């Protein structure tokens with residue numbers, strides 16, 4: 001199946017969204033969303049938020065012209081083996097950006113130099129190891145092709161981009177993970193109401209429309225029972241449809257199991273607007289999802305996206321690009337990591353001398 005979304009030819013941005021659906025032996029249709037951008041660098045002002053200084057759509061045009069195609073090729077074959085990579089990568093970019101900005105800090109492992117990994121804190125414990133591995137494998141491929149020029153933070157953005165559209169690049173990697181408090185306050189719990197969600201989002205300059213659009217990321221991917229069983233026990237959350245409740249109770253018969261279910265019951269593997277249709281039918285998974293169709297500030301936006309998929313796509317791209325620019329490090333800030341999971345070792349005095357000599361020789 002191929003779905004084509006094209007912008008006006010005037011803007012010279014032809015965006016192709018390929019929903020590649022393939023059948024498995026089980027005859028279950030597995031669809032992954034890949035977006036191919038033609039005419040990168042021609043982003044229009046209306047479609048994208050203002051770019052943060054130091055970021056641009058063609059940042060690696062000279063230093064690593066094949067960067068985007070390397071990422072895309074890697075992903076299209078990796079996703080065939082593991083379709084869950086796409087939602088997992090989208091979520092990593094979100095967890096990176098909401099806490100201490102999009103500096104790749106969520107990728108760092110525990111170390112005596114950089115400290116405790118963000119991965120150890122509750123909201124990050126369900127980020128998928130396969131997605132962290134994919135980011136590092138891509139980094140190795142990029143280093144082979146171009147040397148150490150593409151940051152891990154940009155790789156996280158680029159891999160997530162392949163399920164979205166175009167992202168500006170030029171981020172650099174942070175030196176340290178965020179603290180537990182920063183992770184817990186930055187990433188709202190799935191039990192949050194709209195006021196609590198907005199408390200977190202407004203601190204990073206995201207507005208109520210961004211909240212509704214970005215929550216649409218839950219049109220793909222999975223969740224563990226303990227992310228939503230507050231709505232099943234001790235009794236059905238009254239904002240949840242009875243049939244949906246019965247289905248979920250079959251998956252999570254008791255509290256706190258580690259079973260999973262899909263985020264979007266209608267089209268779990270397709271990046272579309274059915275998440276909002278779920279909400280209209282009281283079949284949103286998390287409290288934070290369903291309340292978007294209850295709160296007077298968000299309800300109308302949910303309705304708009306439920307009936308107009310293009311309106312959702314346009315707003316999602318806008319809000320996603322906005323999210324991808326939160327407190328980015330650029331220019332000479334931070335570093336370009338040699339391993340996405342570890343800060344670079346401190347530079348020894350003689351390697352600094354080498355660099356100075358190299359620069360003088362150039």
Ligand code: HEM
Nearest residue numbers: 087088091094126188189190214217221222223224227288
């Ligand atoms: C607004 C507040 C948000 C809350 C409270 C929230 C909460 C959650 C939770 C609890 C899970 C399931 C974790 C698990 O049980 O395994 C999840 C999954 C997911 N979230 Fe969110 N999320 C939010 C925003 C976002 C945003 C902004 C995006 C991206 C645009 C996003 C994309 C995803 C994706 C793709 C998954 C599935 C991941 C996978 O399959 O591995 N979420 N979210």
